[in-house]
Amino acid sequence: MTDVTAAAGDVVELELPARPEVVSVARLVIGALVAVDPLFDEERCADLRLAVSEACTNAIQAEMVGRGRDAVADPEAEPIVMRCVLADGQIEVAITDHGGGFDPSGLQEHPEVTSPDRLNYEGGLGIPLITMLADHLEFLPTADGTTVVMRFEPRTPGLRPIIGGAPGSAGSSTG
Amino acid sequence: MTDVTAAAGDVVELELPARPEVVSVARLVIGALVAVDPLFDEERCADLRLAVSEACTNAIQAEMVGRGRDAVADPEAEPIVMRCVLADGQIEVAITDHGGGFDPSGLQEHPEVTSPDRLNYEGGLGIPLITMLADHLEFLPTADGTTVVMRFEPRTPGLRPIIGGAPGSAGSSTG
Amino acid sequence: MDLRLEVSERGDWSVIEVGGEIDVATAPRLREQLIALVNDQRYRIVVGLEGVDFIDSTGLGVLISGLKRVRTHGGSFALVCTEPRILKVFEITGLLAVFNVCSSLEEAVAEDGGEGDEAP
Amino acid sequence: MDLRLEVSERGDWSVIEVGGEIDVATAPRLREQLIALVNDQRYRIVVGLEGVDFIDSTGLGVLISGLKRVRTHGGSFALVCTEPRILKVFEITGLLAVFNVCSSLEEAVAEDGGEGDEAP
Ligand SMILES: Nc1ncnc2c1ncn2[C@@H]1O[C@H](COP(=O)(O)OP(=O)(O)O)[C@@H](O)[C@H]1O
Ligand SMILES: Nc1ncnc2c1ncn2[C@@H]1O[C@H](COP(=O)(O)OP(=O)(O)O)[C@@H](O)[C@H]1O
Numbered sequence: 285m286t287d288v289t290a291a292a293g294d295v296v297e298l299e300l301p302a303r304p305e306v307v308s309v310a311r312l313v314i315g316a317l318v319a320v321d322p323l324f325d326e327e328r329c330a331d332l333r334l335a336v337s338e339a340c341t342n343a344i345q346a347e348m349v350g351r352g353r354d355a356v357a358d359p360e361a362e363p364i365v366m367r368c369v370l371a372d373g374q375i376e377v378a379i380t381d382h383g384g385g386f387d388p389s390g391l392q393e394h395p396e397v398t399s400p401d402r403l404n405y406e407g408g409l410g411i412p413l414i415t416m417l418a419d420h421l422e423f424l425p426t427a428d429g430t431t432v433v434m435r436f437e438p439r440t441p442g443l444r445p446i447i448g449g450a451p452g453s454a455g456s457s458t459g
Numbered sequence: 460m461t462d463v464t465a466a467a468g469d470v471v472e473l474e475l476p477a478r479p480e481v482v483s484v485a486r487l488v489i490g491a492l493v494a495v496d497p498l499f500d501e502e503r504c505a506d507l508r509l510a511v512s513e514a515c516t517n518a519i520q521a522e523m524v525g526r527g528r529d530a531v532a533d534p535e536a537e538p539i540v541m542r543c544v545l546a547d548g549q550i551e552v553a554i555t556d557h558g559g560g561f562d563p564s565g566l567q568e569h570p571e572v573t574s575p576d577r578l579n580y581e582g583g584l585g586i587p588l589i590t591m592l593a594d595h596l597e598f599l600p601t602a603d604g605t606t607v608v609m610r611f612e613p614r615t616p617g618l619r620p621i622i623g624g625a626p627g628s629a630g631s632s633t634g
Numbered sequence: 635m636d637l638r639l640e641v642s643e644r645g646d647w648s649v650i651e652v653g654g655e656i657d658v659a660t661a662p663r664l665r666e667q668l669i670a671l672v673n674d675q676r677y678r679i680v681v682g683l684e685g686v687d688f689i690d691s692t693g694l695g696v697l698i699s700g701l702k703r704v705r706t707h708g709g710s711f712a713l714v715c716t717e718p719r720i721l722k723v724f725e726i727t728g729l730l731a732v733f734n735v736c737s738s739l740e741e742a743v744a745e746d747g748g749e750g751d752e753a754p
Numbered sequence: 755m756d757l758r759l760e761v762s763e764r765g766d767w768s769v770i771e772v773g774g775e776i777d778v779a780t781a782p783r784l785r786e787q788l789i790a791l792v793n794d795q796r797y798r799i800v801v802g803l804e805g806v807d808f809i810d811s812t813g814l815g816v817l818i819s820g821l822k823r824v825r826t827h828g829g830s831f832a833l834v835c836t837e838p839r840i841l842k843v844f845e846i847t848g849l850l851a852v853f854n855v856c857s858s859l860e861e862a863v864a865e866d867g868g869e870g871d872e873a874p
Contacts, residue, residue: 295538296484297474304779308756309471309491311777311808316484330839337810341778353782363470396848403822406815409847413811416846479659483636486657486688505719512690516658528662571728578702581695584727588691591726 296368300340302347302361302381310340310366314377323373323438332375332436335417338410339379339432340364346383346429352407374419375436382429471543475515477522477536477556485515485541489552498548498613507550507611510592513585514554514607515539521558521604527582549594550611557604636660638685639667647710647743648676653685656693664693668700677709680742684714689723701733710734712742756780758805759787767830767863768796773805776813784813788820797829800862804834809843821853830854832862 298313300306314336318329343364348355362382369376394408415421420435473488475481489511493504518539523530537557544551569583590596595610637660638653648671656664664681671679681697683689697713704711712734715721724730736742757780758773768791776784784801791799801817803809817833824831832854835841844850856862 294476294478295474296476296481297472297538298488299470299472301469301471303469304777305495306471307777307779308775309488312487312491313473313484316487320480327839327842330842333808334810334843337777337808341810341812344778353785363472403818403825403852406819407811409811409814413843413847479657482657482659483655486655502719502722505722508688509690509723512657512688516690516692519658528665578698578705578732581699582691584691584694588723588727 294370296370298366298368299363300366301357302344302364302383303357304341304344307337307340307344311337313366314368317368317370318375321370321375321438324375324436325438328436328439331417331439332377335414335434335436336366336377336379338414339377339434340366342410343379343381343383343430343432346381346386373438376433377436378431378433380426380429380431382426384428385425385430386423388423469545471545473541473543474538475541476532477519477539477558478532479516479519482512482515482519486512488541489543492543492545493550496545496550496613499550499611500613503611503614506592506614507552510589510609510611511541511552511554513589514552514609515541517585518554518556518558518605518607521556521561548613551608552611553606553608555601555604555606557601559603560600560605563598637663639663641667641671644680644739644743647678647680649680649682649739649743651682651685655688656686656696657688657690658692661692661696665696665699668696668703672700672703672707675707677704677707678711679704679709680712680714680736680739682714682739683720684716686715686717686720689720691727694723694727694729697733698729712736714739714742757783759783761787761791764800764859764863767798767800769800769802769859769863771802771805775808776806776816777808777810778812781812781816785816785819788816788823792823792827795827797824797827798831799824799829800832800834800856800859802834802859803840804836806835806837806840809840811847814843814847814849817853818849832856834859834862 296313296317298310300309311333315329315333318324318332324332345355347358347361347364349358350356365380367378367380388411391411392408394405414432414434417436418434419437420433422433424431424433471488471492473485475484486508490504490508493499493507499507520530522533522536522539524533525531540555542553542555563586566586567583569580589607589609592611593609594612595608597608599606599608636654637656640651642649642651650664650667650671652664654660668679679700681700701711714736715724716737721730721735724733724735734742756774757776760771760773762769762771770784770787770791772784774780788799799820801820821831834856835844836857841850841855844853844855854862
């Protein structure tokens with residue numbers, strides 16, 4: 285009964301308070317939207333949930349008071365907005381915050397993930413993950429924050445990164 | 460870790476295209492929001508999902524082309540908006556459509572549900588259900604449609620309608 | 635968006651086992667299934683709701699129309715439902731008194747078809 | 755919003771079985787649990803991820819900090835994970851090569867603690 289063509293240009297917008305507890309709601313919504321589209325399989329649906337989770341987490345953290353583990357939600361913070369557009373067999377998700385913006389080209393460089401030094405950095409994996417999962421990624425500065433625009437295509441199985449990776453990389457210990 | 464007081468005044472807004480397929484997304488969102496609130500138990504959460512589903516269905520149907528079973532989604536239709544406010548231990552949900560409005564006091568009277576005649580009417584159960592489930596219900600006319608405002612309190616178990624009803628009413632056949 | 639329908643025969647009864655959510659998006663498929671059975675002259679129908687997670691007034695409407703269609707032919711219509719969350723929707727609408735709600739498929743198909751008596 | 759943590763002992767290993775979703779809202783509880791174990795001088799820790807439906811970079815960060823804390827004390831840190839959806843997140847971040855990812859709890863606790871060798 286689902287008319288796929290009817291979904292062309294459909295927009296779903298979700299406005300959420302800038303609190304960590306609601307990131308799961310953003311995941312639920314994107315998951316439900318993508319599940320309806322027969323072009324996107326379960327794995328791609330998981331990709332979108334993860335990318336949306338990372339982008340919403342960043343948006344919310346940018347509006348919190350304090351930094352890192354000690355940051356707390358600011359009851360006065362403006363909401364974040366997730367806007368999803370399903371069109372032309374693609375899904376575009378834009379997440380807007382009022383967190384003051386940042387320079388995406390000036391991000392701290394972390395040591396290689398396999399270097400023992402990398403263990404000194406808990407963070408810094410969010411944007412790399414989004415970069416790998418989205419087919420297109422853009423950070424648009426706004427007056428008082430950022431809009432992250434991500435575009436996702438359904439991936440054909442042949443093009444997918446193979447889970448488990450190269451022989452020998454899976455399950456190996458650095459110990 | 461959930462700070463209940465931090466939820467006071469929190470607003471979640473969801474904008475959806477006026478298509479039947481997205482009512483399930485509205486249910487998901489209200490379900491996820493209510494599940495976070497320890498004051499609302501699973502049964503009350505189900506009440507909210509049902510009331511929201513009924514109100515969104517009406518909002519979407521008001522924007523569709525044609526009536527009843529033959530109605531189809533209008534690709535030009537404006538989105539419907541669900542706005543949820545969690546405050547003072549209550550949840551308020553407002554659903555706005557651009558479906559031209561209606562007169563809630565002029566609704567068709569249906570025969571009693573137990574009368575054999577009632578079988579001639581498939582519809583007309585949505586607003587009665589919302590009326591029973593919500594603690595407060597209001598239809599606000601807008602310029603080009605309706606905003607339905609529903610308010611829900613967490614119900615104490617003692618006050619709940621008993622599932623199964625009066626002795627003898629459960630499972631009895633009229634046949 | 636998720637509705638599963640499984641149709642089988644049980645003696646002279648047709649059984650529709652429904653799973654998932656019955657709402658404005660999915661109810662048309664259940665309606666079509668009910669119409670198809672009646673068109674096939676299957677007038678003893680059980681709708682199994684044990685796999686249903688959600689039903690709203692659109693779903694109730696489709697069941698009402700199914701009951702009506704079957705009655706028109708002097709047939710029998712039963713539901714199987716034990717889940718309190720779903721029973722509550724029948725209860726508060728008063729429809730528990732309208733439908734023959736059974737607690738198992740066995741109970742439903744054991745009916746002697748007395749319902750047909752009342753048909754026009 | 756939903757994270758379940760179950761801590762038990764298995765020989766000289768402490769086992770944290772995690773269930774649900776590890777994200778920015780729930781990861782702090784896992785971090786606190788890891789810190790509590792290390793404060794109790796439990797330096798051989800297995801984190802079971804078999805019940806985890808979702809993990810994002812915040813969750814990965816907490817596991818990285820757990821590995822680091824345990825290494826500082828010359829201990830061992832292992833993960834149990836077989837779910838492709840979750841393994842993929844470790845894979846694409848390169849963390850499969852950083853963690854000792856086992857396919858069962860038995861495999862994890864059978865380790866001879868060789869990991870400790872490298873600790874400062
Ligand atoms: N929407 C945003 N607003 C402001 N700063 C951001 C935003 N998104 C990312 N950043 C900055 O980029 C940094 C790197 O982000 P990320 O790769 O997700 O790692 P992490 O959030 O764990 O630090 C963040 O620490 C933050 O300083
Ligand atoms: N948001 C709305 N906009 C316009 N008309 C509405 C709206 N909500 C309800 N109605 C009208 O009220 C009637 C009764 O609604 P309801 O009790 O939900 O039953 P049903 O939708 O099955 O007819 C509808 O048929 C419709 O004509």
